[in-house]
Amino acid sequence: MRIPILKLHNYLLISIQIDLDDQTAIQFQEDLLNKIHASGATGVVIDLTSVDIIDSFIAKVLGDVVTMSDLMGAKVVLTGIQPAVAMTLIDLGIHLQDVPTALDLEQGLIKLRQELEE
Amino acid sequence: MDFQSCVNIKKEWDIVGARQLGRDIAKKIGFGTVDQARIATAISELARNIYLYAGSGKVCFEAIDDMNHKGLSIIAIDEGPGIEELSQVMEDGFSTSGGLGAGLPGVKRLMDEFDIVSEQGKGTEIKVVKWLR
Ligand SMILES: Nc1ncnc2c1ncn2[C@@H]1O[C@H](COP(=O)(O)OP(=O)(O)OP(=O)(O)O)[C@@H](O)[C@H]1O
Ligand SMILES: [Mg+2]
Numbered sequence: 001m002r003i004p005i006l007k008l009h010n011y012l013l014i015s016i017q018i019d020l021d022d023q024t025a026i027q028f029q030e031d032l033l034n035k036i037h038a039s040g041a042t043g044v045v046i047d048l049t050s051v052d053i054i055d056s057f058i059a060k061v062l063g064d065v066v067t068m069s070d071l072m073g074a075k076v077v078l079t080g081i082q083p084a085v086a087m088t089l090i091d092l093g094i095h096l097q098d099v100p101t102a103l104d105l106e107q108g109l110i111k112l113r114q115e116l117e118e
Numbered sequence: 119m120d121f122q123s124c125v126n127i128k129k130e131w132d133i134v135g136a137r138q139l140g141r142d143i144a145k146k147i148g149f150g151t152v153d154q155a156r157i158a159t160a161i162s163e164l165a166r167n168i169y170l171y172a173g174s175g176k177v178c179f180e181a182i183d184d185m186n187h188k189g190l191s192i193i194a195i196d197e198g199p200g201i202e203e204l205s206q207v208m209e210d211g212f213s214t215s216g217g218l219g220a221g222l223p224g225v226k227r228l229m230d231e232f233d234i235v236s237e238q239g240k241g242t243e244i245k246v247v248k249w250l251r
Binding site for chain 2: 021022023052053054055056058059060074082083084085087088091092093114
């Protein structure tokens, strides 16, 4: 299973719609980095509205994606994290402190534009 | 004791299967979305540990329905190598695999009861309970 990555101007947009297994998560990480490289995208929005569980493994993959993309020159914003997922992450002791987040896709794009203009 | 069902953990995909079944059962018992997410996440951590460190095992679910107590009891059992440093693994950040080491201490915080029995060379059994409030 592969997660589709859409390109819009200089941005890449991803909406995760499935229950992520480890293999799919790792594949997504690789696909996204390749796509950033190939497209020269400067910003990425990963929308998690449909994700109803983030465990320690997926949290690690998402955190790594943000760091790796940053190294490649693309800013990542995570959007749409459900309240239940946010509470679960705190119980797990995962704070995703350095990860930019926004309420929804639209706010995510605004945040990206602001960060990239600074 | 209402019903008991188990998911065998052999392949990576079984981690997803276990947490989906667990979430369904939690929903049927009457848990709200936040507790459903907590329960599914705890199952995911326990099942992944079995897959990663023991190779195979199983996760079993049991609905608890006493007179004044409703809840879900989950047991994760494997016959893997066991855990050497039990006190260490319950500390945040301890991992032998480069993970976040959030798994077991996280499961303890996500659930209401947590019991672990592990014997080197014999395996590990972790029992957790979430009560319906
Ligand atoms: N079922 C098991 N059998 C043998 N060893 C285990 C088992 N479960 C956990 N362990 C050991 O306990 C350590 C801590 O487990 P824990 O789930 O807390 O963290 P992790 O799996 O290393 O990282 P994370 O879960 O954050 O990705 C593991 O690194 C492993 O050495
Ligand atoms: Mg673990």
